[in-house]
Amino acid sequence: MRTLKLASLTALAAGVMMAGSALADPITIKFSHVVAPNTPKGQMAEKFKELVEESSVGDQVDVEVYPNSQLYGDDQVLEAMLLGDVQLAAPALSKFQKYTKQLQVFDLPFLFKDMDAVERFQNSETGQKLLTSLEPKGLIGLGYLHNGMKQLSASEPLRVPSDAAGKKFRIMTSDVLEAQFEAVDAAPLKKPFSEVFMLLQTDAIDGQENTYSNIYSQKFYEVQPYITESNHGLLDYMVVSSARFWNDLPDDVRPVVEKALDQAIAYGNDIAAQENQEAKQAIIDSGKSEIIDLTPEQRQQWVDAMKPVWDQFSDEIGQDVIDAARAANNEG
Structure with a gap:
């Protein structure tokens, strides 16, 4: 009988040790994105990894960053996230139209006059609800x-x-961006970001739209002799996780990870404007691409041509959301 009890105790102790070992396994957060490490998004992801490593849960959480579409492109990453293969991503806001039509507001051409207006809208009650x-x-x-x-x-x-x-432009998967280029009688083609350089280099497409930091880091300027400074649209991202993964994080872990993420996003946003200005200057210094400054009259022609797209999507987005975004231009 004593031998039986001893065996039971031994088995129980082994079980406790195994359970403890299982609990000690780190939580892996795979952060997948499509741009280079030296872009605002790339630097934000690395800052998040650094902050988590330095935090009180650094021994419980392992952050792995995968830039340049190493794991998934933005067109696949959300499905991969729902399957549990990725825990964090930051796709362009255009990529979410499959999941909600309201976020299409960020693709409307000439909606925001500058990044300050964008920030005011995103921080507003409407922006936070999105x-x-x-x-x-x-x-x-x-x-x-x-x-x-x-x-x-x-x-x-x-x-x-x-x-x-008549020219062919690469766009992200977005019905609004498709309508935007159709409004100027161009031919929009929905293609993955990872293919854009090759498409430009081989003249399979005539042009594309992007921020200066992406145009520089992806070397688009080397195969595009002209860049028009239009400031016609916004390229921002939403940092996203699966609700299941995020809500299942232990109560002592989630607030620390969330704080690190908030700090990393603020860090990325602080350097975004600087990165774009530095990238613009680097493109100018390269002499490989001419930057075209539009006159007020020329710019107004683009506005007049593309603005009807607002009405085209007002029912899907919600006129109240569009009005809230427009109001952000008049504040501050």
Whole structure:
């Protein structure tokens, strides 16, 4: 009988040790994104990893960062996240139209006059509600990450809308962006970000839209002789996780990870504007691409051509959301 009790105690102790070992296994957070490490998003991801490592849960959480579409492109990462293969991502806001139509507001051309207006809207009650609009689909928005205002690059100069007619432009998967280019009689093509350089280099497309930091870091300027400073649209991201993963984090871990993420997003946003200015200057210094400054009259032609897209999508987005975004231009 004593031998039986001893065996039982031994088995119980082994079970406790195994359970303790299982509990000690670190929580892995795979952070997948599509841009280079030296971009605002890339630096934000590395800062998040650093902050978690230095935090009180550094021995419980292991952050792995995968830049340059090493794991997934933005078109696949949200599905991978819902399957549990990725825990964090920061896709462009355009990528969420499959999950909610309201976020299409950020793709409307010439909606925001500058990044200050963007920030005011994102911090507003309406902007914060948009972060939670994904939860019915199993995703949770954790914050907005800036890249900046988009410019147009092309193989030929773009000064007025008629210059874009008949040309093929790469766009992200977005019905709004498709309508935007169709409004100037161009041909929009939805292609992954990782393929853009090759498409430009081989003349499979004539141009694309992006921020200066992406145009520089991805070397688009080397194969695009003209960049029109249009500031016509916004390229921002939403840092997102699956609701299941985020809500299942231990109560002593989630607040620490969330604080690190908030700090990393603020860090990324602080450097976004600086990165774009430095990238613009680097492009100028390279002499490989001419930056075209639009006159007020030329810019107004683009506005007049593209603004009807607002009405085209007002029912899907919600006129109240569009009005709240417009109001952010008049504050501050």
